[in-house]
Amino acid sequence: MTDHTYHSASSVSEPRSTPGALVTLTESSAMPPYMQEAMRPVLETPRWWWPSVAVLSAIVIAGIGAWAVQVTDGLGVSGYSDKAFWAVYEADLVAFIGVSYGGAVVSAILRLTNATWRAPLTRIAEATALVTLPVGMLFIIPHLGSPWRIWELVWPPYWNLSSPILWDFFAVSTYLLATAVFFYLPLIPDAALARRWLGEHETSIRARVCRQLYTLIGGRWRGTPEQSKLLNGAIGLVAIMIIPMAVSVHSVLSFAFASSSRPGYLETIFPVYFVVAALYSGVALVVIALAACRRLWKLDAFIEPRHFVRLGFVMLAFGAAYLYLTFTEYLVDGYSGTVGNAAWVHQILVGRYWIPFWFYFVAAGVFPIAIMAIRATRTVAGVVTAAALVVVAMWVKRLVIVIPPATEPIVRSPLGSAGLLGGNWGTYHFTWEPVTITLAATAAIPLLLLIVFRFVPILPVAEMEELAMPEEGLR
Amino acid sequence: MTRITTDTGQIGAGGGDDLNPQVADGGKRHSGSLGRREFLLTAAGGLGLAALAGVTEELVGPSGNSQLASMSVPEQVATHQWAMVIDLRYCNGCKLCTAGCQAAHYLHQDQTWIRVFTMRNAAGDTYHMPRPCMMCEDPPCVPVCPVSANFRTDEGLVLVDQSRCIGTRICMNSCPYEARYFNWTSPLAVARQPFPQEPEWPVPQVEGTVGKCIFCAAMLPSGQLPECVTRCPMGVLYLGDLEADVAVNGIGNTVKLSEFIADNDGVKFKESYGTHPRVFYIPGHGQDLEADADAT
Ligand code: SF4
Ligand code: SF4
Numbered sequence: 001m002t003d004h005t006y007h008s009a010s011s012v013s014e015p016r017s018t019p020g021a022l023v024t025l026t027e028s029s030a031m032p033p034y035m036q037e038a039m040r041p042v043l044e045t046p047r048w049w050w051p052s053v054a055v056l057s058a059i060v061i062a063g064i065g066a067w068a069v070q071v072t073d074g075l076g077v078s079g080y081s082d083k084a085f086w087a088v089y090e091a092d093l094v095a096f097i098g099v100s101y102g103g104a105v106v107s108a109i110l111r112l113t114n115a116t117w118r119a120p121l122t123r124i125a126e127a128t129a130l131v132t133l134p135v136g137m138l139f140i141i142p143h144l145g146s147p148w149r150i151w152e153l154v155w156p157p158y159w160n161l162s163s164p165i166l167w168d169f170f171a172v173s174t175y176l177l178a179t180a181v182f183f184y185l186p187l188i189p190d191a192a193l194a195r196r197w198l199g200e201h202e203t204s205i206r207a208r209v210c211r212q213l214y215t216l217i218g219g220r221w222r223g224t225p226e227q228s229k230l231l232n233g234a235i236g237l238v239a240i241m242i243i244p245m246a247v248s249v250h251s252v253l254s255f256a257f258a259s260s261s262r263p264g265y266l267e268t269i270f271p272v273y274f275v276v277a278a279l280y281s282g283v284a285l286v287v288i289a290l291a292a293c294r295r296l297w298k299l300d301a302f303i304e305p306r307h308f309v310r311l312g313f314v315m316l317a318f319g320a321a322y323l324y325l326t327f328t329e330y331l332v333d334g335y336s337g338t339v340g341n342a343a344w345v346h347q348i349l350v351g352r353y354w355i356p357f358w359f360y361f362v363a364a365g366v367f368p369i370a371i372m373a374i375r376a377t378r379t380v381a382g383v384v385t386a387a388a389l390v391v392v393a394m395w396v397k398r399l400v401i402v403i404p405p406a407t408e409p410i411v412r413s414p415l416g417s418a419g420l421l422g423g424n425w426g427t428y429h430f431t432w433e434p435v436t437i438t439l440a441a442t443a444a445i446p447l448l449l450l451i452v453f454r455f456v457p458i459l460p461v462a463e464m465e466e467l468a469m470p471e472e473g474l475r
Numbered sequence: 476m477t478r479i480t481t482d483t484g485q486i487g488a489g490g491g492d493d494l495n496p497q498v499a500d501g502g503k504r505h506s507g508s509l510g511r512r513e514f515l516l517t518a519a520g521g522l523g524l525a526a527l528a529g530v531t532e533e534l535v536g537p538s539g540n541s542q543l544a545s546m547s548v549p550e551q552v553a554t555h556q557w558a559m560v561i562d563l564r565y566c567n568g569c570k571l572c573t574a575g576c577q578a579a580h581y582l583h584q585d586q587t588w589i590r591v592f593t594m595r596n597a598a599g600d601t602y603h604m605p606r607p608c609m610m611c612e613d614p615p616c617v618p619v620c621p622v623s624a625n626f627r628t629d630e631g632l633v634l635v636d637q638s639r640c641i642g643t644r645i646c647m648n649s650c651p652y653e654a655r656y657f658n659w660t661s662p663l664a665v666a667r668q669p670f671p672q673e674p675e676w677p678v679p680q681v682e683g684t685v686g687k688c689i690f691c692a693a694m695l696p697s698g699q700l701p702e703c704v705t706r707c708p709m710g711v712l713y714l715g716d717l718e719a720d721v722a723v724n725g726i727g728n729t730v731k732l733s734e735f736i737a738d739n740d741g742v743k744f745k746e747s748y749g750t751h752p753r754v755f756y757i758p759g760h761g762q763d764l765e766a767d768a769d770a771t
Contacts, residue, residue: 074682075642076659082585085647085657145642145657145683152622152641159623165643166621260649261615261748411592411606411653 032465034302035197038190038457041297042210043202048296049450056447063440066433067142075145078434083426086406088434089143091398094253094274096136096441097172098398099391101282102289103129103179104246105314108239117310119467120302121290123190123460126183128289129282131448133176135441140169142437164255171249178242184217185235189228189462191218213455250274257402263340264333264405273325280318280364281394287311287387289449291380293458302459305380312383315390316372323365326397339412344404352425353404356396364393403428553629557690557753558715560722560735561605564759565709568593568603575706576688580678581663586656588688589703605712607703608633608654608688609744609752616646616655624684626674631717631753632692634674640684647685651748655687669693690714700725717753 407426676693691701715722
């Protein structure tokens with residue numbers, strides 16, 4: 001029954017398998033037919049692999065170099081000043097930790113809502129979350145003025161529990177642990193399967209190394225009902241826990257901004273705003289990761305257009321919610337007319353920050369909705385284009401959230417006579433250091449994914465097996 | 476006739492950035508509003524966390540002067556409670572205070588620990604407003620630091636431990652007075668200093684950390700006035716001591732602090748922010764306040 005679902009996949013795999021392998025596959029009822037596809041990234045080294053790794057590594061190394069320059073010359077070289085004390089790294093921190101939410105959504109939410117169509121997507125989604133989150137966390141380092149003292153954050157005698165930043169650190173660290181567990185648990189049965197499969201099919205040194213790894217992860221997995229029950233229970237529990245955890249991470253992250261008296265930061269909407277933004281950009285990143293993996297490892301048989309369209313609708317829902325929150329925030333602050341608030345809303349809509357804001361509005365506000373609304377553009381290409389724009393535009397939107405309030409003069413004449421456009425607004429100037437560091441972090445994500453999929457099956461084979469039956473009914 | 480001080484307050488309340496009138500209270504805590512720490516404590520109590528006394532104590536933060544601390548430990552009465560009075564009536568905007576401060580602490584040009592803002596009054600005339608650190612009694616910059624690098628001394632000085640600051644700059648975000656300045660590049664080379672490098676005398680500044688006006692804390696015990704107070708030729712800046720109820724400026728005037736503030740309608744800057752600053756402003760330059768002040 002099961003091989004009907006991914007029938008096309010089995011046929012793809014045929015020419016690649018040795019005749020012996022085919023016999024084993026059909027004989028072994030427990031071995032899913034798409035094992036070959038799932039293991040292909042592990043065993044084969046396509047021509048593009050090394051060049052890609054080389055280029056991406058070079059960008060990452062350039063980023064590390066840029067950071068070294070920043071450490072030597074001081075944070076001032078990155079365009080900061082007392083009139084723009086927070087800017088690009090803070091936006092990066094929020095944006096990169098934000099995009100790691102995709103894994104939590106696609107995996108946990110779809111798991112909890114029992115959306116069986118998620119099956120072929122979960123591994124890629126979870127791996128994307130797993131690699132993005134540490135990259136995002138690393139932005140703490142360039143963000144700090146004295147990064148060599150970062151150990152103080154893990155030194156309890158220095159802790160100040162009333163600081164939002166400390167809680168950010170706790171929340172993100174916990175979330176990282178949860179993401180790792182969430183990646184690890186579904187991997188156990190897959191590792192057991194992959195180990196057996198490798199034993200039957202591969203004798204290369206790579207295969208042997210991987211076998212060792214799989215023994216470590218899934219060596220004791222027998223697939224007995226008790227084990228299955230335990231594992232499913234554990235995955236379910238983590239799936240439930242990871243959602244409030246994800247919500248709390250971004251809420252606390254927003255408190256670092258919101259727990260001040262600064263106009264534009266003191267916003268009760270911020271926790272929700274940050275969570276929705278993270279979910280939105282996170283789903284968009286998953287879409288991009290899926291499209292890339294599908295193209296690179298020819299997974300068209302598993303990752304189908306319908307997946308993109310469904311994720312496109314999920315993205316649309318978050319995008320619309322985010323647009324709505326932006327609207328309410330700006331409307332209320334602008335309408336209030338208080339000098340501090342009206343000034344930054346003014347600057348964003350028609351003042352010095354109008355370009356990034358309206359870029360967000362078009363690229364991540366209107367465009368994705370249009371793409372999903374028009375049947376003709378509701379295609380893989382359409383959704384992926386929208387997703388790419390969303391990821392970029394949501395990063396820009398984070399700049400719009402972080403920079404204007406940090407550059408607003410808050411000691412004004414009591415009469416505010418300088419006017420909304422007047423006053424000594426600070427300016428943040430991009431320099432090559434933060435640009436390089438941001439690009440390096442961006443490059444680190446595909447680089448780490450390329451490496452991760454050299455070691456773990458790209459498809460969650462066991463889960464696909466399990467969900468194949470109801471999937472039949474759905475289709 | 477409307478009191479001009481009230482006007483200032485109303486204008487300020489509309490703009491959010493106010494020089495609110497406050498009856499001089501000798502710097503004592505206001506009881507009307509919920510301070511930040513009290514708020515956290517209340518919230519914690521509401522959540523039933525108050526039982527976790529240890530955690531609650533932590534939430535109170537490292538700054539002194541909290542009500543909890545005064546409840547549990549019999550407070551040692553400090554001999555001084557430092558304050559400042561800034562008589563705007565006489566400030567001509569010469570910025571010698573800024574220059575003196577920068578020279579004394581080897582600061583970069585843009586590190587204006589005392590900054591002279593040019594403001595505009597109702598008549599459209601400009602006046603000058605020096606702004607040092609307000610030495611807030613409930614300083615928003617203190618509780619936000621993740622590594623407790625900000626603290627408040629029992630003499631009411633808010634200081635930064637630059638050997639601990641990791642440079643998150645969240646305190647710069649919290650300060651409603653733009654009083655904090657980061658060391659974005661390496662500090663200037665310094666000559667031999669009369670005091671060791673410590674929070675009371677952070678000279679030289681430390682790259683990658685936050686600095687701000689310290690009321691020249693290291694100079695105060697020996698009876699020296701802060702550099703800016705000494706440098707002001709107009710006698711605008713007064714160092715005050717709430718404990719002794721006295722204030723002294725750099726041209727030899729000594730006043731009874733509470734009376735001086737009360738008689739001249741002294742106000743605190745952005746008092747509505749709940750920071751309870753210890754810097755008092757006497758408004759008036761270009762505002763013709765004196766006639767109305769007589770009415771009080
Ligand atoms: S004025 Fe600013 S830096 Fe000074 S104590 Fe108040 S909040 Fe802190
Ligand atoms: S009191 Fe000292 S540190 Fe503060 S502004 Fe005056 S000179 Fe500068």
